[in-house]
Amino acid sequence: MMKYRSRKASHPNGDVSGPGTPGDDRGQLRKRNLENAFFWGLNVGSSVSIIMVNKQLMGSQGYNFSFATTLCAMHYFVTSIWTLVQARFLSADKAVSKGVGYRDLVIFTLIADLSIITLNTSLQVNAVPFYQIAKLGIIPCTCMVETMWLKKALTKEMVAALVIVMAGVSIVTVTELKFNTSAFGVLVAVASTFCSTMQQVLCGYYQRKNSLTGSELLRKVAPLQAASIAVMSPFLDKNVSGRWITSYEWSIPSAGCLLVSCLLAVLVNVSQFLCLGRFSAVSYQVVGHAKTILVLLIGWACFGGVLSSQQTMGMALAVAGMVMYGVAGARAKEQASSVLPVTNGKAGPVGKP
Numbered sequence: 568m569m570k571y572r573s574r575k576a577s578h579p580n581g582d583v584s585g586p587g588t589p590g591d592d593r594g595q596l597r598k599r600n601l602e603n604a605f606f607w608g609l610n611v612g613s614s615v616s617i618i619m620v621n622k623q624l625m626g627s628q629g630y631n632f633s634f635a636t637t638l639c640a641m642h643y644f645v646t647s648i649w650t651l652v653q654a655r656f657l658s659a660d661k662a663v664s665k666g667v668g669y670r671d672l673v674i675f676t677l678i679a680d681l682s683i684i685t686l687n688t689s690l691q692v693n694a695v696p697f698y699q700i701a702k703l704g705i706i707p708c709t710c711m712v713e714t715m716w717l718k719k720a721l722t723k724e725m726v727a728a729l730v731i732v733m734a735g736v737s738i739v740t741v742t743e744l745k746f747n748t749s750a751f752g753v754l755v756a757v758a759s760t761f762c763s764t765m766q767q768v769l770c771g772y773y774q775r776k777n778s779l780t781g782s783e784l785l786r787k788v789a790p791l792q793a794a795s796i797a798v799m800s801p802f803l804d805k806n807v808s809g810r811w812i813t814s815y816e817w818s819i820p821s822a823g824c825l826l827v828s829c830l831l832a833v834l835v836n837v838s839q840f841l842c843l844g845r846f847s848a849v850s851y852q853v854v855g856h857a858k859t860i861l862v863l864l865i866g867w868a869c870f871g872g873v874l875s876s877q878q879t880m881g882m883a884l885a886v887a888g889m890v891m892y893g894v895a896g897a898r899a900k901e902q903a904s905s906v907l908p909v910t911n912g913k914a915g916p917v918g919k920p
């Protein structure tokens with residue numbers, strides 16, 4: 568009689584279960600699920616919070632700090648300080664830091680910088696509806712990259728759920744379909760979609776390639792991003808806002824708001840790298856759209872915002888798609904656990920005896 572045992576396989580979104588006793592496996596799975604929930608919650612909470620803070624910092628009715636690229640450089644500068652402090656005083660493993668190839672660091676930094684620059688430029692040269700549609704294009708672009716390059720498979724149920732999510736978010740964010748854009752605007756929008764996709768895909772890829780945690784990779788790239796963006800930011804912000812950063816009139820409240828924004832950026836960056844190391848970039852994009860809906864709901868509930876019936880319908884559709892995607896992902900995880908025959912104590916391929 569041929570005996571069978573189940574072999575755990577990698578989850579499409581990064582979950583991995585190892586061998587061990589059933590009790591150990593359940594304990595490890597429970598611990599990992601709690602960690603995943605914490606990281607997702609941290610990412611969503613910090614992302615929504617920083618949007619609210621930046622609205623006050625950069626808005627014309629707030630402190631009118633209209634230097635978006637400089638703000639990004641400050642975010643990465645403070646994040647760099649945090650990663651050094653964390654590695655020196657808070658890390659349980661103070662062994663020699665793992666290395667990352669110089670080529671990998673340069674590629675990732677270049678792509679990440681281009682993502683920031685093209686997104687800001689796209690918002691400047693394109694109408695908001697076209698900008699939002701370009702951002703929606705990140706999901707199908709990510710699916711193509713992960714499928715063609717990383718050989719990750721999406722089930723039909725997952726693809727259908729993603730289509731529903733994009734349809735719902737488009738109903739919420741795209742209020743009109745009249746686009747007055749130039750060929751340059753289209754080019755920048757396409758570049759922003761591609762660069763944003765590659766930044767998220769490479770974040771997880773380089774962690775797996777170099778056996779790094781999210782914090783370790785962030786410690787390598789954050790100083791490079793801070794320095795490279797800081798060099799370009801004065802000129803890019805001058806082009807957008809029409810004034811130099813040196814002309815900004817600081818106040819104690821505006822400086823305090825900037826500090827809060829930088830501290831929240833640390834949480835956003837840390838949680839982003841941790842999530843992208845554990846899950847696929849597609850899953851991260853789905854959660855990203857949940858943040859958009861949450862921001863609109865908070866604005867409606869706390870700040871007197873107005874939600875139209877169209878937006879409410881879009882939110883319901885998007886949330887339904889997110890739930891479907893979660894269910895489809897869990898089902899794919901179960902299907903990934905294959906049953907292999909065991910002959911003479913060794914697992915072999917399924918076949919006739």
